[in-house]
Amino acid sequence: MKHRPLLAGLFGAAVLATGAISWAVATRSDMFAESKAPAPAYQEADSLLRKGIQQDRNHDHAGAAHSYARVLELQPQNKYAWYDLGYAAEEVGNTDDARRAYERALTIDPAFSPALYNEALLLKKSKPDQAMALLERAMTADPKSAATAHYHIGLIWSRKGRDRQAVTEFRQAVAINPSLLSEVPRTYRESLSKH
Template identity: 30%
Template sequence: MSTRQIFGSLACGAVLLAGVPACSEKPADKPPTSNAGNSGKADGDTNTDTAPADLLKLGVEQGQAGNIDAAKATFEKVVAAEADNKFAWFNLGFIAQSRNQADEAVDNYDKALAADASYKPALYNKAIALEGKAPTTSIEIYRKVVSIDDKSSTAYLRLGMLLSQSGDDAAARNAFQSAIRLDKGLTSAVPAKYRAVPKAPASPRTGR
């Protein structure tokens, strides 16, 4: 995934200021690029003549450098110029979520999803934000994520956790089995009772 798209993700609840979401190995679509403007400006040195694509790149660089307040201000400039820029809305959501501002994060992810209803990073992180307060909605979103990308191992894992908490052991087992099949490294995160595949009842033996 291009660093111009995203400076962070919430993968299994951990904040990563650089890299790709662990929920999928598939690259997401790339944002539009532009040669307009000067993307080499110093942090905070932006003006109304800078193209949104260049502002997006600057915001990512600021975020990766740990200058989160400046990155937030830059992404806000992007959405002021392009109200449907899903990449900027996603990163604003990520910033809010990393600061435990769940409602603001969900609102920003919703704006990203209004531009692209299948934008998986926003779906995934929204589901994480809603796990505690709206687990049923979170389950629905994780199911949408894995319907979009059936290689989303951590989405299967988190889905399994929520299904287990809801008492749906059969569906939880299926989700956990999918997670482990895709990534054996997730096995230790799966509750022990779901790791072993239930054995079929032994057929009766007949004597001679």
């Protein structure tokens, strides 16, 4: 399940592995500080980015991808547009394009936690060690993401059959955010309540 919050002056996308786990919302104000484009291009890029987000919310992912591509024509170094382009690709099941777009966002800003997180979730099953490294980077970049990152690292350890490491990660996640306890796989919940 995926979730796409849009609040007045804020934008973000969250890939939810479960219904209750979300990711960070990034501000767009620094997009303009980073850009070298003339002021009208800021406005056009902002308008296109908002349009793309709305198109994604309306499940028009092809239209959203077109809007994000137009932003990138105006501002090739716009990490938000690359990130959103990845999100749109992921929504239609094109994980290779999604990953490439997240990588481009991370080339621009290696500490861009939403891209770190989404790429990690894409790699969770196929490249679990790489996914854990990305989640660790996401926690460093955005300490508010620690609970969710620990939770997903716990899931990865669980899939690897490394129960002790999984319990450690789940325990850290629940210590930060007790509401995650209900998301922890049942086989680990008992271990968490013993300590």
